[in-house]
Amino acid sequence: MAGVEGRVALVTGASQGIGRACALVLAESGAKLALCARNQEKLEQLAGEINGKGGEAAAFKLDVSHEDEIKTVVKAAIARFGKVDILVNNAGVTRDQLVMRMKRADWDDVIATNLTGPFLLIQAVIGSMLKQRWGRIINITSIFGQIGQVGQANYASSKAGLIGLTMSVAREVGSRSITVNAVAPGFIETAMTEVLPAELKENILKNIPLGRVGSDLDVANAVKFLASEEAGYVTGHVLNVNGGILMG
Numbered sequence: 001m002a003g004v005e006g007r008v009a010l011v012t013g014a015s016q017g018i019g020r021a022c023a024l025v026l027a028e029s030g031a032k033l034a035l036c037a038r039n040q041e042k043l044e045q046l047a048g049e050i051n052g053k054g055g056e057a058a059a060f061k062l063d064v065s066h067e068d069e070i071k072t073v074v075k076a077a078i079a080r081f082g083k084v085d086i087l088v089n090n091a092g093v094t095r096d097q098l099v100m101r102m103k104r105a106d107w108d109d110v111i112a113t114n115l116t117g118p119f120l121l122i123q124a125v126i127g128s129m130l131k132q133r134w135g136r137i138i139n140i141t142s143i144f145g146q147i148g149q150v151g152q153a154n155y156a157s158s159k160a161g162l163i164g165l166t167m168s169v170a171r172e173v174g175s176r177s178i179t180v181n182a183v184a185p186g187f188i189e190t191a192m193t194e195v196l197p198a199e200l201k202e203n204i205l206k207n208i209p210l211g212r213v214g215s216d217l218d219v220a221n222a223v224k225f226l227a228s229e230e231a232g233y234v235t236g237h238v239l240n241v242n243g244g245i246l247m248g
Contacts, residue, residue, distance in 0.1 A: 003228045005030030007136075008081040010074070010125065012064055012117070013091030015042035017190040018140060021216035022088050022223045023057070024050070029224055031086065033057035034077035036064075064091045064117030065109070074124035083132065084125045086227045089118035089162075090140040092155075099153045107154045114158035115165070122169060126178075135178035136227045139166050140219070143186045143242050159184075163238055170236035179235035181226045186242025188214040209244030 009026045013019035015037035023033050027050045035043045035057055043059035050057035058080050060073045078084060093113045095106035118139055129135025144152055145159025163182055170180035187193065187204050205213060222241050225231055240246060 003029050003230070004086065004224065007031045007085040007227070008034065008077075008083050009086035009088060009227065010034040010036060010077055010084050010121075011088040011090060012036045012062065012121065014046060015039040018185065018188065018216045018219045019088070019090040020046060021220035022090060025217070025220040025224050026086070026088075026227065027053075027055040027057060029228075031227075032081055034073075034081060034084065035059045036062040036073060036077075037091065038063050062091075064121065065112040067120050070117070070120045070124055074121070078128055084128045085132075085134065086136045086138070087121060087125050088138050088140070088223055088227070089121055091117060092140070092158075094152065094155050096151045096155070098151055102153060110154040111158050111161075114155065115161045118162060119165060122165075122180075126173065129178050130173070130176055133176050133178075135173070135176075136231075137166075137169065137178065137180040138223050138226050139163075139180075139182045140223075141166075141182045141184045141238065143184055143240070143246055146184060146238075146246060166238070167236045174235055177232070179226070179231065181231075181234060181236070182238045183219060183222050183226065184238050184240050184242065185219050186214060186240070186245045188216060188219060188241075190216060207245055208242075212243065214241060214243055 009031045011023045014023045014035040027033050040061045047057040047059045062073045095110050139162050141162045142159040144156045148156045166182040219241050
């Protein structure tokens with residue numbers, strides 16, 4: 001089996017942005033999709049779009065900061081599709097503030113969604129992957145998990161933690177032909193970034209060697225590769241999709 005054809009992929013944060021793009025790209029490549037996010041209406045629309053093109057997708061309402069919901073949804077997805085081959089941990093939130101003013105609740109919310117959620121999802125799907133001795137786990141981290149960012153101590157910490165989680169789990173499950181990798185986007189045009197001041201966007205653009213901001217498809221195509229059969233000898237890796245802002 002080449003690529004991702006016939007595989008079952010569970011994508012979190014699939015209702016918009018990078019998660020939606022990942023779901024569409026994987027579906028177009030022949031994967032079946034378990035679509036997860038908090039917005040049921042948008043999920044249903046996406047599932048309808050995929051099914052309307054001859055693909056196979058189902059929507060599952062999920063808040064990844066709730067452990068009980070994760071367990072329920074993964075069980076439902078496996079009941080629906082029979083297995084989970086590919087997990088894309090994409091769901092994430094920001095609660096930006098300078099560290100001296102950051103509220104504990106804003107720290108806890110970001111860590112719960114961006115780091116604890118992926119950990120719990122990995123635990124929930126790993127049994128299915130171990131049983132068939134094949135799996136792909138892709139965690140969406142961030143360039144700010146690699147270099148830090150003013151006002152994002154919580155977000156950067158969660159994304160740096162996700163890199164550590166990626167490498168640790170990769171070592172644990174590699175002998176079962178399960179790969180665990182991360183994709184670290186740079187400045188990507190999404191709903192999360194479109195609210196930034198124009199001056200800040202211009203300054204960021206000046207530091208991008210490729211001379212453009214990234215798109216959700218740039219990230220989705222990287223995810224598709226790491227999810228594929230062809231990426232079977234890549235694990236514990238952080239794939240930078242940042243236009244060259246950070247190299248090495």
